[in-house]
Amino acid sequence: MxxxxxxxxxxxxxxxxxxxxxxxxxxxxxxxxxxxxxxxxxxxxxxxxxxxxxxxxxxxxxxxxxxxxxxxxxxxxxxxxxxxxxxxxxxxxxxxxxxxxxxxxxxxxxxxxxxxxxxxxxxxxxxxxKPVWKLLVDMTPEQLVSCIDFRYISDALTDQEALDILRKGQESKQQREEQMMIEGYPAYTTSCAWLGYPDQQLTQLCSQALADGWTAFKVKVGADLDDDIRRCRLIRQMIGPEKILMIDANQRWDVGEAVAWVTRLSEFQPLWIEEPTSPDDILGHAHISKALAPLGIGVASGEQCHNRVMFKQFFLGRPRSMLMASKFNGVCELVQHLILFDYICVSGSLEKRMCEYVDHLHEHFKNPTIIHNAHYMPPMAPGFSSEMVESSVEKHTFPQGEVWRTVNQL
Amino acid sequence: MxxxxxxxxxxxxxxxxxxxxxxxxxxxxxxxxxxxxxxxxxxxxxxxxxxxxxxxxxxxxxxxxxxxxxxxxxxxxxxxxxxxxxxxxxxxxxxxxxxxxxxxxxxxxxxxxxxxxxxxxxxxxxxxxKPVWKLLVDMTPEQLVSCIDFRYISDALTDQEALDILRKGQESKQQREEQMMIEGYPAYTTSCAWLGYPDQQLTQLCSQALADGWTAFKVKVGADLDDDIRRCRLIRQMIGPEKILMIDANQRWDVGEAVAWVTRLSEFQPLWIEEPTSPDDILGHAHISKALAPLGIGVASGEQCHNRVMFKQFFLGRPRSMLMASKFNGVCELVQHLILFDYICVSGSLEKRMCEYVDHLHEHFKNPTIIHNAHYMPPMAPGFSSEMVESSVEKHTFPQGEVWRTVNQL
Structure with a gap:
């Protein structure tokens, strides 16, 4: 057409x-x-x-x-x-x-x-x-590579190297696609432990999440160490020693402070600390990562990693097993397409891989995410799942929408 | 008051x-x-x-x-x-x-x-x-440090270390201030060799600049190697072997390309190559710098270095002899205040230091820069030299100013 x-x-x-x-x-x-x-x-x-x-x-x-x-x-x-x-x-x-x-x-x-x-x-x-993930899955490696601007990253990844990775990713992709249709992609939840939630709300949400089958939980930290210790202890006690706990400081610390603070939280065995410091600090992240490795705590970043040149530097020094992706700053609805594509056609692995899930505002999307047993189920509607409900858009348009006229009167 | x-x-x-x-x-x-x-x-x-x-x-x-x-x-x-x-x-x-x-x-x-x-x-x-440079020069180290946000840079520079540097900078500052009032701060010119200028214009401007006493010249490069060779040869021949030539690619190349291209231009003995690649590429700049060192060519950056966290990383690995400055993205009128302060109170050195000069649009400022014999003379009017002529602002306001109404009719 x-x-x-x-x-x-x-x-x-x-x-x-x-x-x-x-x-x-x-x-x-x-x-x-x-x-x-x-x-x-x-x-x-x-x-x-x-x-x-x-x-x-x-x-x-x-x-x-x-x-x-x-x-x-x-x-x-x-x-x-x-x-x-x-x-x-x-x-x-x-x-x-x-x-x-x-x-x-x-x-x-x-x-x-x-x-x-x-x-x-x-x-x-x-x-x-097709949904975006399927559009990507059905493209040839040549078509995929033709969509990527390699400017400034060719010292780490050439288009030929990307082609090789993607060609390898074509092997058994059909099988992985079928697996995703049945099992979905593993997710973790951030919705239990926002920093501003009181302990009672934490307990209640965590208990509900456990009942819903969640096995990995992210806790916001970094404002006050005593609060962090209390909240991490609470969550760790509720989820038990086997389930996964992650912590996220959203750039709150300097480099030395990050190492000291996370060391104090190491007894709760976090899988990783996310955004311990400035998202621009490549050398700082490397330092923190090295200092925390003996404690078995990883360092995660990328939420505010601003472009492929930064991603390149965060990846350098590790095996080039991952095709660097442009940042699609977005929400669960969008991100699910990219992780499905990554699993089916790039990494081919679910080991130590989970995608964040935040349980808010999905009702405002035409085709909201579907979570089954703590897994993202592949969206089937054509497109990027990015269309919002028209009446929601109208009500929430700032500043003239109905919701904001009400809020501003409070 | x-x-x-x-x-x-x-x-x-x-x-x-x-x-x-x-x-x-x-x-x-x-x-x-x-x-x-x-x-x-x-x-x-x-x-x-x-x-x-x-x-x-x-x-x-x-x-x-x-x-x-x-x-x-x-x-x-x-x-x-x-x-x-x-x-x-x-x-x-x-x-x-x-x-x-x-x-x-x-x-x-x-x-x-x-x-x-x-x-x-x-x-x-x-x-x-006072002019801004003099306001800064007259501040105590404690006052100066109280103006700086050390968040994210304390692993490279603490407020105590900054204080020490600034206290050392107070020694003989009176003498350096007097020197600046007489000699001014050394400058180089970028105005002879913009990329879009034809060779004839290059020759004419370079010849005029030599007559005006300029001793250091920047040439824009990176679009076409043959053009670059021809233009650099032209300038080098005109200025002779002793005067300084610098080149500036404004982020045009990938890392490997930068090394290869600049190597081809090394016969013209550029002092440095500026912005060879993405301003975000700390590791890339380090690689280029190492590769070009045997040719005696330095790497300059910073024009689009977006914050102190990036500056910190560019500096790490070098002696911490410089107080990291916030970026004041600006023009000659503003920058002159900062380099005067740097010389008088921070670095205390003019060795290998020059400040860029671009000879355009100064007539639109109330207190334009004063250049004597290729040196910035300290501005004396109170403020940051940043006030523009009101009628200039009016005429050049986009899109409704008179100048733009005319341009858009062309």
């Missing part, structure tokens, strides 16, 4: 007042209102694509402004123009001779780029009648 | 159509329109402070939007509130629990923060009746 020409790109500032109940709160983001710059692209044949970038409230309007700045680069193109040379389309969005200065490939402009790219992937997958 | 309370913060999108004549052009920014998000803060006692962040055209409106988002954090404060605890003021602007997500401390939001901070420094220096 003809894909049509992109004739419209709208962007909305959508915010949910989650801070009122401390959902999502951590040591650095104490009052997050889960939000998104929400992009809708439209073609003259009437098809639409939806994309978003996750934010936490104030500042979303800046991302919206940046999406508007990117609009002229997208309007007038057909989906065929874009997909025939996706690498050049990425380069077009990220390397404009004037606009790249306010990045390059980082911060607001890159969040905006991600929202636009997500919408294009959604449009593409819908045109093919 | 009472400094008053900040009651207004205005921000303007000011752009100069420099791309029409290829001023400022390089391998990645082929059509730059030199621009700024220009901030004016006003107190209720009628004093004003002016600040700006440099941009190159499109995207400036996003920085303007980000400045507007920061406005509520500034309004209502007195200069005394701010200067009594400048570190906390910096933290307030950069660590808002919602807004930091769209950075943190990088890209658009950090450019906006810089514009606001520059305006506050301007206001502060005017209140003291």
């Amino acid at each position: 003809p894909s049509g020409r992109i004739c419209g790109l709208a962007v909305k500032d959508v915010r949910f007042p989650t801070s009122l109940e401390q959902h999502g709160s951590d040591a650095m983001h104490t009052d997050p209102d889960y939000s998104a710059a929400y992009v809708i692209i439209e073609t003259d044949s009437g098809t639409r694509g939806f994309g978003l970038t996750f934010t936490v409230g104030k500042g979303t309007e800046i991302v919206v402004c940046a999406v508007q700045a990117l609009r002229p680069l997208v309007l007038g193109k057909t989906l065929d123009d874009i997909t025939a040379d996706f690498r050049s389309f990425y380069r077009l969005l990220t390397s404009d001779g004037q606009m790249r200065w306010v990045g390059p490939e980082k911060g607001v402009i890159h969040l905006a780029t991600a929202a636009v790219l997500n919408a294009v992937w959604d449009l593409w997958a819908r045109a093919e009648g | 009472p400094s008053g309370r900040i009651c207004g913060l205005a921000v303007k999108d000011v752009r100069f159509p420099t791309s029409l004549e290829q001023h400022g052009s390089d391998a990645m920014h082929t059509d730059p329109d030199y621009s700024a998000a220009y901030v004016i803060i006003e107190t209720d006692s009628g004093t004003r402070g002016f600040g700006l962040t440099f941009t190159v055209g499109k995207g400036t409106e996003i920085v303007v939007c980000a400045v507007q988002a920061l406005r509520p954090l500034v309004l209502g404060k007195t200069l005394d509130d701010i200067t009594a605890d400048f570190r906390s003021f910096y933290r307030l602007l950069t660590s808002d629990g919602q807004m930091r997500w769209v950075g943190p401390e990088k890209g658009v939001i950090h450019l906006a923060t810089a514009a606001v901070l520059n305006a506050v420094w301007d206001l502060w220096a005017r209140a003291e009746g």
Whole structure:
């Protein structure tokens, strides 16, 4: 079917007042209102694509402004123009001779780029009648590599090396796809232990999560050591010694402080500490990782890793077993597509792999995630699962939506 | 005198159509329109402070939007509130629990923060009746350290270590200040060899610069190797073997490509190659630096180094002889204050130190830089030299200013 020409790109500032109940709160983001710059692209044949970038409230309007700045680069193109040379389309969005200065490939402009790219992937997958993960799984290694901009990463990964990895990933992919359809992809939950939750709420949510079959739990830490000890002890006692506990400081510490603090929490046997310090600190993460290795505690990062050049450096020194992925800053709905693709066509392994799950706001999506027994079940609707319910968008548009008119009267 | 309370913060999108004549052009920014998000803060006692962040055209409106988002954090404060605890003021602007997500401390939001901070420094220096460099020079080490946020850098530099460096810098500072008043700070010129200039223009500008006493010249490279060889040869022949030639690729290459390309240009004895690859690539820069060391070519970076965490990593492994400075993304008018302070109170050395000079648009500033014999002469007017001529701002405001109405009719 003809894909049509992109004739419209709208962007909305959508915010949910989650801070009122401390959902999502951590040591650095104490009052997050889960939000998104929400992009809708439209073609003259009437098809639409939806994309978003996750934010936490104030500042979303800046991302919206940046999406508007990117609009002229997208309007007038057909989906065929874009997909025939996706690498050049990425380069077009990220390397404009004037606009790249306010990045390059980082911060607001890159969040905006991600929202636009997500919408294009959604449009593409819908045109093919497939969910995004399946679109990726069905591509040849050559097609996949043609979508990636290797600028600045060729010293770590050339397109030829990526091709080799992806060709190897084609072996038995059918089998892994069938496995995913039955079992789903393993997940862990972050929803029991946001920093702002009182102990009673922690206990209640953890108890419910155990009943629901969850086996891995993330706890927010970093604001107060005594609180952290008490909360980690509580969770560890509830889940027992075998289940997995992870901790997340959301960039709260300096390098030395991170080592000292996590050492104090080591008795609770966390699998990893996430974002112990600045997401920009490659050498600092390496130092922390080395210092915590004897305690059996890993270091996780990437949530705010701003581009492939940073990912490259975090990976260097480890075996190049992973194809570096562009950041799709997003929510569970979007991320599930990428981990499915990773398992089926890239890593081929579930060992020590889990995907975060946050149990909020799914009701605002047309095709919300489906969790069975603590596993993401592959979404089957065409697209990126990124379309939001229209009435939700309308109510939560900031600042004029109904919800915000009410909140602001409180 | 009472400094008053900040009651207004205005921000303007000011752009100069420099791309029409290829001023400022390089391998990645082929059509730059030199621009700024220009901030004016006003107190209720009628004093004003002016600040700006440099941009190159499109995207400036996003920085303007980000400045507007920061406005509520500034309004209502007195200069005394701010200067009594400048570190906390910096933290307030950069660590808002919602807004930091769209950075943190990088890209658009950090450019906006810089514009606001520059305006506050301007206001502060005017209140003291001093140029910013002199305000800094007259501060005690304790006062200076109280202005710096050491979060994320304490593993490389603690406040105590910074104090020690600054205390040492107080020795003979009077003498260095007097020296600067007489000699000025050594500069090099970038204005002869923008990438888009034809050879004839190169020759003419270089010849004029030699007559004006310049001894160090930067050449833009990276788009085409044959062009680079021809242009570097031309400049080297004109300036002779003793004068300094530097080259600047503005992030054009991958790591391996950078080494190969610069090796081909080594016959022209460049002092350094600036921004050979992504500004985020700490490990890549280290690799290039090691590979080029045997050729006697250094690697320079920092123009788009986005925060102190990145600077820390670029410095690690070298002697900690330098106090890490926050980035004041700016123009010659602003930068001159910082290098004067560095020489008088921090490094105390001019060895291998020069500051870039770009000979454009100075006429739009109330107190333009003064260059004597290829040296920056210390500015004496109170403030940060950041105030622009009002009629220039008006004419160049994008898109409604007179200049842009004319350009857009072309």
